[in-house]
Amino acid sequence: MSAKHxxxxxxxxxxxxxAEFKRIAPHLELVSFEKGDxxxxxxxxxxxGYFPTSLIASLLCSMEDxxxxxxxxxxxxxVLGESIFMGGxxxxxxxxxxxxxEAYRLKSSILKDEFDQCGALQHLLMRYxxxxxxxxxxxxxxxxxxxxxxxxxxxxxxxxxxxxxHKVSMTQESLANVLGVRRxxxxxxxxxxxxxxxxxxxxxxxxxxxxxxxxxxSCECYDIVKKQYDDLLAELAVKEGRGPLSKKAGSC
Amino acid sequence: MSAKHxxxxxxxxxxxxxAEFKRIAPHLELVSFEKGDxxxxxxxxxxxGYFPTSLIASLLCSMEDxxxxxxxxxxxxxVLGESIFMGGxxxxxxxxxxxxxEAYRLKSSILKDEFDQCGALQHLLMRYxxxxxxxxxxxxxxxxxxxxxxxxxxxxxxxxxxxxxHKVSMTQESLANVLGVRRxxxxxxxxxxxxxxxxxxxxxxxxxxxxxxxxxxSCECYDIVKKQYDDLLAELAVKEGRGPLSKKAGSC
DNA sequence: GATGGTCTGTACGGTGCCGCACGTAAATAC
DNA sequence: GTATTTACGTGCGGCACCGTACAGACCATC
Numbered sequence: 252m253s254a255k256h257x258x259x260x261x262x263x264x265x266x267x268x269x270a271e272f273k274r275i276a277p278h279l280e281l282v283s284f285e286k287g288d289x290x291x292x293x294x295x296x297x298x299x300g301y302f303p304t305s306l307i308a309s310l311l312c313s314m315e316d317x318x319x320x321x322x323x324x325x326x327x328x329x330v331l332g333e334s335i336f337m338g339g340x341x342x343x344x345x346x347x348x349x350x351x352x353e354a355y356r357l358k359s360s361i362l363k364d365e366f367d368q369c370g371a372l373q374h375l376l377m378r379y380x381x382x383x384x385x386x387x388x389x390x391x392x393x394x395x396x397x398x399x400x401x402x403x404x405x406x407x408x409x410x411x412x413x414x415x416x417h418k419v420s421m422t423q424e425s426l427a428n429v430l431g432v433r434r435x436x437x438x439x440x441x442x443x444x445x446x447x448x449x450x451x452x453x454x455x456x457x458x459x460x461x462x463x464x465x466x467x468x469s470c471e472c473y474d475i476v477k478k479q480y481d482d483l484l485a486e487l488a489v490k491e492g493r494g495p496l497s498k499k500a501g502s503c
Numbered sequence: 504m505s506a507k508h509x510x511x512x513x514x515x516x517x518x519x520x521x522a523e524f525k526r527i528a529p530h531l532e533l534v535s536f537e538k539g540d541x542x543x544x545x546x547x548x549x550x551x552g553y554f555p556t557s558l559i560a561s562l563l564c565s566m567e568d569x570x571x572x573x574x575x576x577x578x579x580x581x582v583l584g585e586s587i588f589m590g591g592x593x594x595x596x597x598x599x600x601x602x603x604x605e606a607y608r609l610k611s612s613i614l615k616d617e618f619d620q621c622g623a624l625q626h627l628l629m630r631y632x633x634x635x636x637x638x639x640x641x642x643x644x645x646x647x648x649x650x651x652x653x654x655x656x657x658x659x660x661x662x663x664x665x666x667x668x669h670k671v672s673m674t675q676e677s678l679a680n681v682l683g684v685r686r687x688x689x690x691x692x693x694x695x696x697x698x699x700x701x702x703x704x705x706x707x708x709x710x711x712x713x714x715x716x717x718x719x720x721s722c723e724c725y726d727i728v729k730k731q732y733d734d735l736l737a738e739l740a741v742k743e744g745r746g747p748l749s750k751k752a753g754s755c
Numbered sequence: 756g757a758t759g760g761t762c763t764g765t766a767c768g769g770t771g772c773c774g775c776a777c778g779t780a781a782a783t784a785c
Numbered sequence: 786g787t788a789t790t791t792a793c794g795t796g797c798g799g800c801a802c803c804g805t806a807c808a809g810a811c812c813a814t815c
Contacts, residue, residue, distance in 0.1 A: 312644030315723045320647040322640045338630040344640050369621045378590040380632075387639045388574045388596050392564030394646040395572040395683040398801075422762065431647040433803060438764060454762055454811065471567045650771075674792065685773060690794060706781065706792055 261302040261355060262328045263375050266487040271370050275362075279355040286420070290331055290346040297342055299356040300332035306352030307413050309429050310344040310387075319345075320394065320431035321406075323386045326413030328480060329379050335359045336366040336376055349421070349429065350414065378486065382479040393472040399432050400440045404469035406430060407450070409476065411459055422455040444468070513554040513607060514580045515627050518739040523622050527614075531607040538672070542583055542598040549594055551608040552584035558604030559665050561681050562596040562639075571597075572646065572683035573658075575638045578665030580732060581631050587611045588618040588628055601673070601681065602666065630738065634731040645724040651684050652692045656721035658682060659702070661728065663711055674707040696720070 264272065264279075284290070284306050291297055293313065301308075303326055310322040310331075322344055325331055331346050331354070366373050393402055406429065410419050423437040430437070441457075444450045449464045450457055459465060466473070516524065516531075536542070536558050543549055545565060553560075555578055562575040562583075574596055577583055583598050583606070618625050645654055658681065662671055675689040682689070693709075696702045701716045702709055711717060718725070 310640070312640045314644055314648050318648060320644040322643045333636070334633055336629075337633045337636075338626055339633045343633060343637050367621070369619070374590055377588075381586055381589045381591045381595060384585070384589075384636065384639065385595050387636065387643060388562070388564045391574045391639060391643040391646055392566055392572040392683070394643055396566050396570060424762075431644070434762095435764085435804090436802060439802090442764080452763090676792075686792095687774090687794085688772060691772090694794080704793095 260327055261304050261330075262484060262487050263330055263372075263379060264302050264355065266371075266375055268371050271365070271368075271372055275357060275365050275372075278357055278361045280357075281353055282356050283353050284348045284351060286348055286351045286425075288348040290348065291342045293343070293345045294341045296340055297332050297335050297359050299358060300330055300335050300362040301346075301354040301356050302330050303327050303352065303354040305350075306348055306354050307350040307410060308346050309349050311347055311429070313345055318431065319428050321429040322390055323383055324349075324406075324409050324413065325383070328413070328484065329383065330376060332359070332362075333376070333380050333383070335362050336373075337380070349425070350410070350419075375487075379483065382483050385479045386476045389472045389475050393470060394431070397470045397472065399430065399436050400443065400468060401470040401472075402430055403437065403440050403444070404465050405473040405476075407457065407459060408462075408465060408469055408473050411462075412477065412480070417459040417462070419457045419459070420455055421457060512579055513556050513582075514736060514739055515582055515631060516554050516607065518623075518627055520623050523617070523620075523624055527609060527617050527624075530609055530613045532609075533605055534608050535605050536600045536603060538600055538603045538677075540600040542600065543594045545595070545597045546593045548592055549584050549587050549611050551610060552582055552587050552614040553598075553606040553608050554582050555579050555604065555606040557602075558600055558606050559602040559662060560598050561601050563599050563681070565597055570683065571680050573681040574642055575635055576601075576658075576661050576665065577635070580665070580736065581635065582628060584611070584614075585628070585632055585635070587614050588625075589632070601677070602662070602671075627739075630735065634735050637731045638728045641724045641727050645722060646683070649722045649724065651682065651688050652695065652720060653722040653724075654682050655689065655692050655696070656717050657725040657728075659709065659711060660714075660717060660721055660725050663714075664729065664732070669711040669714070671709040671711070672707055673709060 267275075279302075281304070290301055290308060305327065307324060307326045308331055309324055311319045312322050313319045325346070332342070334341060334343050366376060393405065397405075403426065406426070407419060411417055423441065424434050426437045426441075427434040441450070441452050444465075445452050447464070449461050449468065450459055452458075519527075531554075533556070542553055542560060557579065559576060559578045560583055561573045562577065563571045564574050565571045577598075584594070586593060586595050618628060645657065649657075655678065658678070659671060663669055675693065676686050678689045678693075679686040693702070693704050696717075697704050699716070701713050701720065702711055704710075
C-alpha cells in the first residue's frame with residue numbers, strides 16, 4: 252500500500268521537497284485506526300513514526316493510579332513518535348487515538364535515516380517539535396491555573412481546528428480522561444455550555460453551535476497554541492511547490 | 504573570557520568530542536547570573552544559548568494575569584534556548600534563574616551553525632531535548648493530579664539533585680511562583696514538612712534533613728524525571744574520553 | 756418490546772486550594 | 786536603637802472539584 256505523492260494530507264509530508272519525498276514514499280503505508288487505539292505506550296520501543304492525515308491523537312501522561320492527563324493534541328499538522336528522530340528509542344508519552352482516521356506510518360529505521368540526511372525533513376520535524384513543546388508548556392500552565400470549563404473549551408477548539416468540522420465524537424467519559432477530571436465534572440461543565448447555546452451534546456456527539464462564544468469561554472492557552480500552529484502552517488505553505496527549504500547550503 | 508576545555512562542568516559540553524569542542528570553545532563565555540534574572544522571555548528573539556554550570560533555571564509558562572507555572576527545571580545537565588537549534592527564532596518559554604550561578608553562553612548563530620554540522624552536538628542537544636519533553640509531560644500530569652505537598656517535594660528533590668547540596672535558597676513567595684500556588688499554601692505545606700522533620704526552613708533557606716522521607720512524600724513524577732536524567736547522564740558518561748558519538752558514519 | 760449495555764444527569768458530603776486580611780518576627784538601614 | 790523592609794504565620798469564608806452512589810435515558814439486539 253505504498254502512497255502516491257500526497258494522496259491525503261499530512262502537512263509535514265506535503266511540505267517536503269519532491270526529491271526527498273520520493274525517497275521515503277515507497278515506505279509509507281496508509282493505515283487506519285479506531286478511536287481508543289494506542290499507537291504506543293510510554294517507554295515503549297517505537298517501531299513506526301506516524302504522520303496523521305485524518306486521525307487525531309492525544310499524547311497522554313498516565314499516572315500511577317491509572318488516571319491520565321493530556322499533554323498535547325496531534326493531528327495532520329504533525330507527527331507521532333518524535334523520539335525516533337530525537338535520538339531516543341522509547342516513546343516519551345503514550346499516544347492514544349481520539350478521533351478515528353488514517354495516518355501514514357514509516358518504519359523507525361527509515362525515518363531515522365532520512366532525518367539523518369540533514370535535509371528538509373530534519374528541519375520540518377524539528378520545527379514541528381517546537382510547536383509541540385509550546386503546546387505542552389501551555390497545557391502545563393493551563394492544568395495549573397484554569398477551570399474545567401476553560402479547558403474543555405480549549406480542547407474542543409483545538410480539535411475542531413484539526414478536524415475542519417464542527418462536530419466532535421467524544422463521550423463525557425473520554426473527555427474526562429483526556430482532561431484529567433471526573434466524568435461528572437464534564438457533565439456539569441458541558442451542561443452549562445449546552446444551556447448557553449454554545450454546543451449541543453448528545454450521547455457522545457458534540458456539535459459546536461457558537462464558535463465565537465466558545466473562544467470567549469476558553470483561556471488564552473488556545474490562542475497561544477493556535478498561533479504556533481498557524482505560524483507553522485504559514486511556514487510550510489511558503490515552502491510549497493516543493494522548492495528546497497531554506498537551509499544553509501553545504502551545512503552538512 | 505574564552506573557556507578552557509571544561510573548566511566548569513556542563514554535562515553536554517563535557518560530552519562533546521574534543522575536535523568539535525575546539526570549534527566552539529573560543530566562542531564560549533562564562534557569565535554569572537543572580538537569582539531572579541530572566542535569561543529570556545517567551546517569544547523573545549534569542550541571542551544566546553546557555554549551558555549552565557552551576558546555575559539552575561526554571562522554564563516558566565506565564566499566564567495572562569501575571570501568574571506563572573513551572574514547566575521544567577534546567578541545570579548543568581542541560582541547555583537553555585532549544586529553539587535556536589530547533590529551527591525557530593523565538594523562545595518557547597520564559598527562562599528564569601532560580602539559583603544564582605554561572606553558565607556558558609554561546610551566540611545563537613554559532614550554536615546553530617555547529618548544530619547544523621550534524622555532529623555530536625546535534626545528537627547531544629536533541630537527546631537532551633527529549634528528556635526535557637518527558638519532564639514537561641510529567642509536570643503537566645503532576646499539575647493536574649498531585650497535591651501541593653507532593654509537588655513541593657518533587658521540586659526540592661529535582662533541585663538538590665542539580666545542586667549536589669542539601670540546601671536550597673528559596674523564599675516561600677518564589678516557591679509559590681514556580682509551583683503556581685499561593686504563598687500561604689507553601690507556608691502550610693512547608694510547615695508540615697518541617698514538623699515531620701523532613702526539612703528545616705528559615706527565611707528563604709531550606710535544608711533537606713531527611714531525603715528518604717522527602718522521596719516518600721513526593722509523587723512518582725520525581726522518579727520518572729530522575730530516571731530520564733540518569734539515563735541521559737549514563738549515556739553521556741559512556742561517551743567520555745571524547746570518542747566520536749555513535750552516529751552512523753557518513754550520514755551527513 | 757423486553758433486556759442489557761452505554762451514556763448522561765443528579766445529589767451530597769468532603770477537601771484542597773483560593774482570596775483576603777492581618778499579625779509577627781527576623782533582617783536591614785540609618 | 787528606631788524605622789523599614791522582607792519573610793513568614795494565621796484565620797476565615799468560599800469555591801471548584803472530588804468520591805461515591807444511584808437513577809434515568811437512550812441504543813442495540815434479538
